[in-house]
Amino acid sequence: MLAWYDRHRRTLPWRAPAGRRADPYVVWLSEIMLQQTTVATVGGYFRRFLERWPTVGALADAPIDDVLSAWAGLGYYARARNLHACARTVTEAHDGHFPQGEEDLLALPGIGAYTAAAIRAIAFDQPASAVDGNVERVIARLYAIETPLPDAKTEIKTRAARLVPAERAGDYAQAMMDLGATVCTPRSPRCVICPLMAGCKARKLGLAEELPRRAPKREKPTRRGLAFVLSRKDGAILLRKRPAKGLLGGMDEVPSSPWREGKLSPEKAMGDAPVPARWQILDGLVRHTFTHFHLELTVAHAIATTGGLARLAPGTTWCTIDRMTERALPTVMRKVIAHAVKN
DNA sequence: GAGCCGTGGAA
DNA sequence: TTTCCAAGGCT
Numbered sequence A: 001m002l003a004w005y006d007r008h009r010r011t012l013p014w015r016a017p018a019g020r021r022a023d024p025y026v027v028w029l030s031e032i033m034l035q036q037t038t039v040a041t042v043g044g045y046f047r048r049f050l051e052r053w054p055t056v057g058a059l060a061d062a063p064i065d066d067v068l069s070a071w072a073g074l075g076y077y078a079r080a081r082n083l084h085a086c087a088r089t090v091t092e093a094h095d096g097h098f099p100q101g102e103e104d105l106l107a108l109p110g111i112g113a114y115t116a117a118a119i120r121a122i123a124f125d126q127p128a129s130a131v132d133g134n135v136e137r138v139i140a141r142l143y144a145i146e147t148p149l150p151d152a153k154t155e156i157k158t159r160a161a162r163l164v165p166a167e168r169a170g171d172y173a174q175a176m177m178d179l180g181a182t183v184c185t186p187r188s189p190r191c192v193i194c195p196l197m198a199g200c201k202a203r204k205l206g207l208a209e210e211l212p213r214r215a216p217k218r219e220k221p222t223r224r225g226l227a228f229v230l231s232r233k234d235g236a237i238l239l240r241k242r243p244a245k246g247l248l249g250g251m252d253e254v255p256s257s258p259w260r261e262g263k264l265s266p267e268k269a270m271g272d273a274p275v276p277a278r279w280q281i282l283d284g285l286v287r288h289t290f291t292h293f294h295l296e297l298t299v300a301h302a303i304a305t306t307g308g309l310a311r312l313a314p315g316t317t318w319c320t321i322d323r324m325t326e327r328a329l330p331t332v333m334r335k336v337i338a339h340a341v342k343n
Numbered sequence B: 001g002a003g004c005c006g007t008g009g010a011a
Numbered sequence C: 001t002t003t004c005c006a007a008g009g010c011t
Helices: A002-008 A024-034 A039-052 A056-061 A064-071 A078-093 A102-106 A113-124 A133-142 A153-163 A169-182 A201-205 A266-272 A321-326 A331-342
Strands: A222-231 A237-241 A286-289 A294-303 A316-319
Touching: A002 A169, A024 A039, A024 A078, A024 A113, A039 A064, A056 A078, A064 A078, A102 A113, A113 A169, A133 A153, A133 A169, A133 A201, A222 A266, A222 A331, A266 A294, A286 A331, A294 A331
Parallel strands: A222 A294
Antiparallel strands: A222 A237, A237 A316, A286 A294
């Protein structure tokens, strides 16, 4: 595995040169961003974060709203809130240095079993077993584990832990993830070039592509709502902040009616408008899919009048076009605004 | 333990 | 168009 890694090692923005350890801050930041997120998507965000906040102390000093706006578009926004909270804890309770022990790492917000092991292995070269989706797949195939996920997790973790070498544990962890990402891929695995081909049970049984099996997923329901884009004459748009926790927690949004399953009644939903105005329902829908439901947003647009300005709903603020990129607008809200501007 | 929590790219 | 799912964690 390590010999293969030495030959096929990928250059990634957060990866230290061969034979060197990466800065724990860099390892942590990249691992949080990479949770359920592809390397390609993370790249730009990682560079911008590191440029703007070069140390954990700098990140700790930042206002949470700055962190959320820099995170906008990456998804799973609890990660950004936990990232910030973790930076503050490391700065204040650990003197600006990431702890090296498993228990101390697990106590930090946003760091679970996988991330703690990844930090220990990659940043501190401890023989910790970091089992992510890639490793789950590699192990499930290597041992032809037919039990569907997530039930197979216990067996996979046990098998994976036995393979961790005493030396170069960080390189080994990254090698396994590289293997899963580039060779032992979910679809069309490239078994013929795999360094583990000789010992792979799934390969032997012709099951590689079918493993790991997964429990069937629940069907996603569709929720619908009416979003209100209120424009000022200078192009500014009315925004408000979402509650700190839950879906898109702490992010900015365009005001809207509640998102509910079933048919949308635009007449009733109009009662949720942030201000009385001559609202016009725009043609078309904005569709967006979250982790556990589809969303269909109808968009209403109006131009703010001086009379209406006095009766703005509380908690709403104007945002000019040139300041839009500074706001913590999740992708779904950028879609809504784009749809309103276009129509 | 199972549901909640985003997004974009590939097929 | 739809489906799958990626370097998961929290509750």
